[in-house]
Amino acid sequence: MMRIVPTGATPAFSLPAAPRAAGGETAKPFADLLKDAVDQVNRLQSQADSLADQLASGKLDNVHQVMVAMEKASLALQLTIQVRNKVIEAYQEMMRTQV
Amino acid sequence: MADFSSLDISASGLSAQRRRMDTVAENIANAETTRTAQGGPYRRKQVVFQALPNTPGGAGGGVTVTEVATDPRPARLVYRPGHPDANAEGYVRMPNVNILEEMVDMVSATRSYEANVAAINAAKQMTRKALEIGRG
Numbered sequence: 001m002m003r004i005v006p007t008g009a010t011p012a013f014s015l016p017a018a019p020r021a022a023g024g025e026t027a028k029p030f031a032d033l034l035k036d037a038v039d040q041v042n043r044l045q046s047q048a049d050s051l052a053d054q055l056a057s058g059k060l061d062n063v064h065q066v067m068v069a070m071e072k073a074s075l076a077l078q079l080t081i082q083v084r085n086k087v088i089e090a091y092q093e094m095m096r097t098q099v
Numbered sequence: 100m101a102d103f104s105s106l107d108i109s110a111s112g113l114s115a116q117r118r119r120m121d122t123v124a125e126n127i128a129n130a131e132t133t134r135t136a137q138g139g140p141y142r143r144k145q146v147v148f149q150a151l152p153n154t155p156g157g158a159g160g161g162v163t164v165t166e167v168a169t170d171p172r173p174a175r176l177v178y179r180p181g182h183p184d185a186n187a188e189g190y191v192r193m194p195n196v197n198i199l200e201e202m203v204d205m206v207s208a209t210r211s212y213e214a215n216v217a218a219i220n221a222a223k224q225m226t227r228k229a230l231e232i233g234r235g
Contacts, residue, residue: 062113062114062117064110064113064114064117064216065110065114068106068107068109068110068113068219071106071219071223072103072106075103075223075226075227075230078227078230079226079230082230082233082234085233086233
């Protein structure tokens, strides 16, 4: 005879008690994640700026270091813009909801 | 950011090839130098590359110049009796630099540099493509 398994016990349907990160500690709030990401983008931008300054003032003779730093900053900024677009999109989707 | 580790690795390759180019330029510039601070003619220099260890997480890696070694080959003897550094028989000890060898090394360094730039552009393109995922 086949046993009937309650849906709650199957791993696919069981709800987690609290959001947990892979490391075991509780997951960071979304706002913190966003703030960290923006801080990182800002750090990359200021790094690229200071390298460009060093190159212009002759303290640095490697052009490629500046170019790589600038590319990193540009890519990080583009990622931030994409995340922002997604967040705005989700917000507008919620605001369009019929009540 | 771990996403940029390929950029960092390629950048280390660029720096290494840049150093190689510097030594080639130094060798060419000193191809006829008979006096150095250590005494004797200039000795050819060459860079030695070493791979940087990378962690299992994917960070790190790349290449670095561990040492700038001098070429152990003997100095060229050129008969030039009027030269101030000529010995009693009229021979001058010239640097062990072979210009042809240096030119080949220079072309190789330039091409390796270009290859690293191509790798950077490919990595950049990959990230750009990843950002296009949500745009459709």
